Structure formats: C-alpha cells, structure tokens
Amino acid sequence: MTSLQRGLNAVRLPATDTGLFAGILFAVTLLASAANLLIPPDSIFHVSTYTITLLGKYLCFALLALSVDVVWGYCGILSLGHGAFFALGGYGMGMYLMRQIGDRGVYGNPLLPDFMVFLDWQELPWYWFGMDQFWFAMLMALFVPGLLAFVFGYLAFRSRVTGVYLSIMTQALTYALMLAFFRNEMGFGGNNGLTDFKDIVGFDLQSDATRVALFMLTAGLLCCAYFSSRYIMNSRLGRVLLSIRDGESRTRFLGYRTEYFKVWIFVYSALLAAVAGIMYVPQVGIINPGEFSPLNSIEVVVWVAVGGRGTLYGAVLGALLVNYAKTRFTAIMPEGWLFALGALFVYVTIFLPQGIAGWLRKSFFADRAEHPSNGAEARP
Secondary structure: OOHHHHHHOOOOOOHHHHHHHHHHHHHHHHHHHHHHHOOOOOOOOOOOHHHHHHHHHHHHHHHHHHHHHHHHHHHOOOOOOHHHHHHHHHHHHHHHHHHHHHHHOOOOOOOOOHHHHHOOOOOOOHHHOOOOOHHHHHHHHHHHHHHHHHHHHHHHHHOOOOHHHHHHHHHHHHHHHHHHHOOHHHOOOOOOOEEOOOEEOOEEOOOHHHHHHHHHHHHHHHHHHHHHHHHHHOOHHHHHHHHHHHHHHHHHHOOOOHHHHHHHHHHHHHHHHHHHHHHHHHHHOEEOHHHHOHHHHHHHHHHHHHHOOOOOHHHHHHHHHHHHHHHHHHHHOOOOHHHHHHHHHHHHHHHOOOHHHHHHHHHHOHHHHHOOOOOOOOOO
C-alpha cells in the first residue's frame, strides 16, 4: 500500500469527538463568564477576573499548540519557530494598543509612544502609520506573519529541506528575530517591549466585562480554528498532507507538487499562531522580544507531544495541562518547577507514547471501534 493510499484510508476524527470538544469548551466558557459577571465576589462560586485572564491565556496557548499540530502532526514538519509568528501577531496588536494610549502616556505625547519619547525620537516611524486603525492593525498582524511564512516556506520546501535541518532553520529564524527586536533602533520598545495598554476599540482593558469578552472571543476563535483544521484534515487535501508525512518521495512520484501543499499548510498554521498572539497581548498586557525565544517554540512542541500529535484535540489538551501544571508548580516549588515539568514529559514519553489523546482513544473509544453502534459487524 502506497503512502497516498495510507493517507486516503486514514481514520477521520469522529464527529462525536468534535462535538464533545466544542460542547465542553462552550460550557466552560459560558459558566466561567457567568460566574464572573453574575455571581457576587464574596460567593464561593465566583470566578475572579484574574482567573478569567489566566483561562484566556491558556486558550491562546491552546490555539498556538493547535497551529503546531497542524504542520507537525499531519504533515511531518517539525517547526521550532512558531513562536515567531505568535510574537509578530502579538506585536501587531501591541502597536495598535500603544497608539490608542494617545496623550494618556507618561510623557503626554499624543502621537509618539512613551518609549519613543524617552529615546528622543522626533517622529513616528513609517511602519507605525495606520496602526491606530483597528482593521488595518489586525490586517498587518496577520499579513506580516503570513508573508514571512510564505517566503520562508517557499524557499525551504522548494529546496527540499526537511527533517532536523528544517527544524534548525526555523529555530534560527525566531532567534534572529528575537535579537532584532531587542534593539531599540527597531522601534518596538527594545528589551521592555510594548505595555501599559489602556483600552481596545474604546473599551477599558481593566474592566471585568472587557476581560470576559476577550476570554469568550478567544474561546470562539479556538473553536473556529479547530473546526476549520478538522475540515481540512478530513478533506482530500488533508489526506495528501498525511501521505506527504508518511512518504513524501512516493507522493511526489504520484504527481503531486508536495512543496505547494507544504507551503500552504505552513502559512495556514502561521496565521493560526498569529491569531493566538493577537488575542494573547490584550489579556496579558505586554509583548516583548522574550516571546521570540526559541525555548518558547520548543515548549509548544512539548505541549503537542504530551497531548498527542496528529489529533488536534490532543494539542489543546496538552497545552492546557502543561500550562496549568506550570502555574501550579511555580507557586508550589518556584526553584524546581522545571524538574517537575521535565518529569511529566518523561512520564508521558515512556508510558504514553501517543500522548494523552492516544490513551483516551484506547481507553474510551476502543469499545466503539470493536462494537459499532448500529449493531452491524465491523468490516475487515
């Protein structure tokens, strides 16, 4: 059986599992939002605004993990540089939020952000023009990462760079961007980055209602990204991607221009990462060059591995679990949380080689495969 046939015969993600994912996400989002806005703060059922913000950050990370799973789990492209697309999207949103401060900054300059006034800049750089308009800023926050992914992917995949060499190149890309954004001359705040945001599209970023709205919007975007990715992977395009993952040379021999498919899915995943960065910045309140760190991109790969690559929902589960564990470990054992996370990763690698999603599939969905619901015997 050829790699393409294996891809065409790949098991689709069941619609019931997708509905379960959407139902749980909707229920948790609705309940947490209602508990914050409708239940008094002195009640034990009240969810604090801090918790809402933390959950929103987790969902941003889940969307970032989903973007990595799309290219790694389904196309075999191990990218160690998706943090670059995440950070570029975040900087696009940060530039818009900085322009919204106006004369409410420390120096009271209605045009220049505070860090530019401090560095004695005389005029706004040309690439900041138009960033005070929400639609234009969001367009640029998606266009720049998408363009970077297209140029990088086209050059790399056309040259048939694969495997560890491609991973090293993606890591070098994000490291180069990190060094560039650290420079004050770039006009992005240098080491401190962009912060002290006031409002977004006229709404106060510090209000509970705005925080809840951002949390709900993030959940909605994650759900849309999940459904669109599932649709792609269950289509013929997705099966071709699976065949590229399992045997690119055989797929190319059958007449497919594999580099075009790889560029397309790489750009798509970069856009998902950029959306995650866009939603991350107004909820966290800061964006700095540290988000470009190669370690951040490697950590995203760990999330996907823990959750289970090639499952979509596994990437989301892995991101949520690891980041929750990170939050707990940093509070319980600040000096040893890295060892705890390392132990978690080693445990999953040894005892759950297919990740949490693989364990769930064996534990809860094995009976469904062996005993079809319609009572008919399973075909060989």
